[in-house]
Amino acid sequence: MERSAxxxxxxxKLEGFGRGWxxxxxxxxxxxxxxxxxxxxxxxxxxxxxxxxxxxxxxxxNFAEASQPPSLRHLFGTDVVGRDIxxxxxxxxxxxxxxxxxxxTLVVPPGxxxxxxxxxxxxxxxxxxxxxxxxxxxxxxxxxxxxxxCSVLSPNIFHAMIAVSLMWxxxxxxxxxxxxxxxxxxxxxxxxxxxxxxxxxxxxKEILPNCLSPIFTKMxxxxxxxxxxxxxxxxxxxGVQPPxxxxxxxxxxxxxxxxxxxxxxVFPAFAIMLVVLGFNLLGDGLRDLFAVEEV
Amino acid sequence: xxxxILTVKDxxxxxxxxRGTVKAVDGVTFSIKEGEMLGLxxxxxxxxxxxxxxxxxxxxxTAGEITFKGQDIGKDFSKRLKPLxxxxxxxxxxxxxxxxxxxxxxxxxxxPLKVHHISSNKGIIEQVAKLLEMVELPLDYQxxxxxxxxxxxxxxxxxxxxxxxxxxxxxxxxxTSALDVSVQxxxxxxxxxxxxxLNLTYLFITHDLSLMRNVATRVAxxxxxxxxxVACTSEFFQNPLHPYTQMLLSSIPVxxxxxxxxKPKKILSRGEIPSPVNVPPGCSFHLRCPEGxxxxxxxxxxxxxxxEEHTVRxxxxxxxxxxxxxxxxxx
Numbered sequence: 001m002e003r004s005a006x007x008x009x010x011x012x013k014l015e016g017f018g019r020g021w022x023x024x025x026x027x028x029x030x031x032x033x034x035x036x037x038x039x040x041x042x043x044x045x046x047x048x049x050x051x052x053x054x055x056x057x058x059x060x061x062n063f064a065e066a067s068q069p070p071s072l073r074h075l076f077g078t079d080v081v082g083r084d085i086x087x088x089x090x091x092x093x094x095x096x097x098x099x100x101x102x103x104x105t106l107v108v109p110p111g112x113x114x115x116x117x118x119x120x121x122x123x124x125x126x127x128x129x130x131x132x133x134x135x136x137x138x139x140x141x142x143x144x145x146x147x148x149x150c151s152v153l154s155p156n157i158f159h160a161m162i163a164v165s166l167m168w169x170x171x172x173x174x175x176x177x178x179x180x181x182x183x184x185x186x187x188x189x190x191x192x193x194x195x196x197x198x199x200x201x202x203x204x205k206e207i208l209p210n211c212l213s214p215i216f217t218k219m220x221x222x223x224x225x226x227x228x229x230x231x232x233x234x235x236x237x238x239g240v241q242p243p244x245x246x247x248x249x250x251x252x253x254x255x256x257x258x259x260x261x262x263x264x265x266v267f268p269a270f271a272i273m274l275v276v277l278g279f280n281l282l283g284d285g286l287r288d289l290f291a292v293e294e295v
Numbered sequence: 296x297x298x299x300i301l302t303v304k305d306x307x308x309x310x311x312x313x314r315g316t317v318k319a320v321d322g323v324t325f326s327i328k329e330g331e332m333l334g335l336x337x338x339x340x341x342x343x344x345x346x347x348x349x350x351x352x353x354x355x356x357t358a359g360e361i362t363f364k365g366q367d368i369g370k371d372f373s374k375r376l377k378p379l380x381x382x383x384x385x386x387x388x389x390x391x392x393x394x395x396x397x398x399x400x401x402x403x404x405x406x407p408l409k410v411h412h413i414s415s416n417k418g419i420i421e422q423v424a425k426l427l428e429m430v431e432l433p434l435d436y437q438x439x440x441x442x443x444x445x446x447x448x449x450x451x452x453x454x455x456x457x458x459x460x461x462x463x464x465x466x467x468x469x470x471t472s473a474l475d476v477s478v479q480x481x482x483x484x485x486x487x488x489x490x491x492x493l494n495l496t497y498l499f500i501t502h503d504l505s506l507m508r509n510v511a512t513r514v515a516x517x518x519x520x521x522x523x524x525v526a527c528t529s530e531f532f533q534n535p536l537h538p539y540t541q542m543l544l545s546s547i548p549v550x551x552x553x554x555x556x557x558k559p560k561k562i563l564s565r566g567e568i569p570s571p572v573n574v575p576p577g578c579s580f581h582l583r584c585p586e587g588x589x590x591x592x593x594x595x596x597x598x599x600x601x602x603e604e605h606t607v608r609x610x611x612x613x614x615x616x617x618x619x620x621x622x623x624x625x626x
Contacts, residue, residue, distance in 0.1 A: 187393035191453075194351045195407045195460065196380035209397035 023289055030285025036278025044093035051087035059243045067261050077263035079254065085263060088245035089271045095240050096247055096275055099161055099230040100223040106165040111172025112215060116203050118173065119180025131177065134170040142167035143229055150238035160239045164229055175218055179211045213290035220283035224276040231272050247272045300464055300496050302326040306359035308345050315572045319345040321520035324598065332490065332497040334511030336504055338568050342520040343500045347468045351385045381411050384457035388469040390449035394441040400452055401437035407459040426455040430485060447478030451485065458489065464496045472501065483510060505547050508532055516540050519579040520571055522598065526605040536607045538584045578610065586611060
């Protein structure tokens with residue numbers, strides 16, 4: 001009896017998942033986004049194995065094949081020192097994704113916890129303190145601060161991550177604050193309070209689970225933004241440092257050879273577009289999916 | 296001999312809003328005896344739910360005393376002791392929002408058991424099963440989520456959750472008003488049976504007067520944050536005194552002519568309940584009252600006892616009482 005009930009519980013979960021997938025797959029753009037994200041993740045993870053010239057990712061010089069246009073030998077051509085652009089793009093994905101993942105893991109937990117707390121204690125001094133600090137951080141554009149931090153400290157990807165993270169958590173605080181401050185008036189929260197449940201229980205077991213879909217949607221959309229900021233930092237020379245292949249770095253390196261050797265710049269630029277667009281489309285798809293699901 | 300389990304004395308709950316002070320509850324006094332079901336009836340906006348929320352501790356009273364089993368509980372809810380939270384429970388109006396959509400029925404029912412350490416970890420499974428059995432739901436419902444079950448079933452789960460801590464006093468805040476008529480009767484019957492079996496005391500908040508006739512032991516009428524009339528159910532329906540009560544009773548729809556005969560003469564309801572931000576001076580009901588006198592718009596009448604356990608707040612009976620006492624004095 002017990003076991004069969006458990007089985008139906010899981011089959012129901014699976015069924016719900018299947019329904020969600022059906023809804024998600026109705027929108028071709030979401031599918032394109034998902035495919036782009038999966039493709040980029042795969043290429044980044046297995047870059048050393050799928051790249052045609054894995055050695056070209058680092059210090060490598062071969063002037064014999066420098067500045068070659070796209071050909072069968074080098075699909076996306078080579079740069080001024082003869083490195084295969086395609087291979088470098090695959091490795092460039094690694095830095096981009098790493099930046100996105102690291103920034104979001106640093107940013108989401110504190111942002112969400114602060115937002116939950118401030119929303120739950122709306123109207124008290126806790127709310128005021130947390131939200132005013134949030135406002136201060138929101139007022140500074142992330143790219144400008146990242147530029148400032150990276151130029152004061154030594155310019156590298158690690159400092160770029162810290163700079164972007166420092167500016168990104170308030171958005172999660174604000175998002176969750178809005179959700180939490182309305183959810184705390186729901187009867188199920190009141191019921192838990194009347195029973196005497198702890199604050200921790202109420203925040204993390206009653207309120208948080210109802211905030212997850214918007215959080216995940218925002219994370220997907222933010223991956224695109226963070227990667228774009230990372231690329232911008234690399235472009236101005238404050239992110240991924242040569243000879244490491246950052247996508248922004250590659251665009252910056254090639255721009256002086258435009259338009260004759262267009263492939264050095266254009267292909268990495270398209271690569272940035274692919275990643276950012278992929279995450280944005282996926283995020284939009286998730287948002288629509290949850291919006292329907294929530295009713 | 297039944298004892299008073301809960302006494303509320305001059306309870307006030309004001310809310311400060313941008314439009315002014317909302318006097319949601321403005322000096323309410325009543326008491327509930329052990330094992331009884333007090334029906335608290337009123338229109339929307341009369342403050343009956345505010346009374347409920349103040350009793351269970353969601354709101355903190357602005358003024359007044361609440362005594363439960365001899366203890367003063369009108370203080371800060373965060374200082375309310377756990378045994379007390381265990382003893383007073385509430386069933387909310389809308390079962391759709393009183394159950395967390397992200398938690399299974401099992402998790403919902405486990406929470407009060409865990410908070411109050413009612414049973415060991417092993418015992419919790421049995422206890423959840425027992426609760427489901429008590430509200431007549433199948434055992435495998437514990438693995439479902441609230442959105443997968445019907446409105447009536449959700450309310451049963453809410454009842455089971457309220458009873459999980461084995462309380463002695465349960466506030467029922469319009470437990471049936473969000474449900475289908477067919478399900479309403481089922482819930483009411485269940486609540487009545489549970490009351491007898493577990494010796495519960497209910498405060499039943501509703502706007503359904505005809506329902507109260509069948510289930511409540513006593514009925515209290517609220518209007519604009521104040522009590523109008525409190526009486527035993529039979530007395531209340533046979534001898535309603537307050538004009539507002541008469542108006543409400545005469546507006547109950549009936550099926551047959553015999554039933555129509557039993558009702559007080561038809562009094563048309565005039566106007567809407569005024570905003571509690573801007574309560575009329577004097578008796579708050581005088582604008583809609585068919586018996587309105589000049590005195591009514593100036594002086595707010597006090598609660599007067601007109602019979603055994605029958606109190607009314609109206610100028611019509613203020614005099615009657617005084618006349619009665621002076622004639623007694625002459626004898």
